[in-house]
Amino acid sequence: EAQVTQNPRYLITVTGKKLTVTCSQNMNHEYMSWYRQDPGLGLRQIYYSMNVEVTDKGDVPEGYKVSRKEKRNFPLILESPSPNQTSLYFCASSIAGKTGELFFGEGSRLTVL
Amino acid sequence: GQQLNQSPQSMFIQEGEDVSMNCTSSSIFNTWLWYKQDPGEGPVLLIALYKAGELTSNGRLTAQFGITRKDSFLNISASIPSDVGIYFCAGQKNTGTASKLTFGTGTRLQVTL
Numbered sequence: 174e175a176q177v178t179q180n181p182r183y184l185i186t187v188t189g190k191k192l193t194v195t196c197s198q199n200m201n202h203e204y205m206s207w208y209r210q211d212p213g214l215g216l217r218q219i220y221y222s223m224n225v226e227v228t229d230k231g232d233v234p235e236g237y238k239v240s241r242k243e244k245r246n247f248p249l250i251l252e253s254p255s256p257n258q259t260s261l262y263f264c265a266s267s268i269a270g271k272t273g274e275l276f277f278g279e280g281s282r283l284t285v286l
Numbered sequence: 287g288q289q290l291n292q293s294p295q296s297m298f299i300q301e302g303e304d305v306s307m308n309c310t311s312s313s314i315f316n317t318w319l320w321y322k323q324d325p326g327e328g329p330v331l332l333i334a335l336y337k338a339g340e341l342t343s344n345g346r347l348t349a350q351f352g353i354t355r356k357d358s359f360l361n362i363s364a365s366i367p368s369d370v371g372i373y374f375c376a377g378q379k380n381t382g383t384a385s386k387l388t389f390g391t392g393t394r395l396q397v398t399l
Binding site for chain 2: 177213214215216217218231232263265271272273274275276277278279280
C-alpha cells in the first residue's frame with residue numbers, strides 16, 4: 174500500500190528537549206515536504222526537498238532542521254523545541270513533476286510544555 | 287506571503303444538498319488543487335486543475351480553474367455524511383517545480399441527516 178508514515182503520531186515534550194519526527198514514503202517519490210497546521214492558518218510549509226541531499230526552506234523554517242540522506246526518509250528535527258512549535262505536523266511527498274499533487278502522512282501532534 | 291481567501295469558513299448543510307465553496311487570490315496561479323482532510327487524518331487530493339477555464343469532475347465533486355487564474359471553486363452535489371471534513375484549496379505558481387504551494391485556510395463542512 175502506497176503511504177507516507179510519520180512517527181510519533183502524538184508527543185508531549187518539554188521546552189529545550191531535542192526531538193525528531195520521522196517520515197518515510199514507499200512510493201519512490203523525489204519530492205518531500207513538511208507542513209505545520211495551526212487553527213485559522215491552514216497549512217504552512219516548513220522545509221522541502223527536491224531529492225536526496227537537496228533541501229530548502231519553506232515559509233516557516235525557524236527552529237527546524239531537516240535532512241535527506243535517503244530518498245525515502247525526510248526527518249524533521251527540533252533542536253530546542255519551544256511552546257510556539259506546538260502544532261500538528263504533516264509530512265508529504267510527490268513525484269518531481271507534480272509537486273502540487275501531494276500524498277500526506279497521517280500527522281504528528283506535538284505539544285511543547 | 288501570498289494569501290488565499292477561502293470561503294465560507296464553515297458550513298452546515300443537510301444531507302442531499304449541494305455545496306459550493308471558493309478560493310480567491312490577489313495573484314495568479316498556474317495550478318489549482320483541492321484537498322479534503324478527514325478528522326484525525328492528513329489531507330487527500332481531490333482534484334488538480336492545470337489550465338485556466340478547466341472544469342474537472344471527480345464523482346460528485348466538480349472544480350473549476352477560474353479564467354483569470356486568480357480563483358477556483360469546488361462544488362459537491364447531493365452531499366452525504368462522509369463528505370464531512372475540511373476542504374482546502376491550494377495554488378501553485380509554477381507547475382511541476384518546487385514552486386511553493388499556498389494553501390487556503392479551509393472550509394469546514396458539517397452534514398446533518
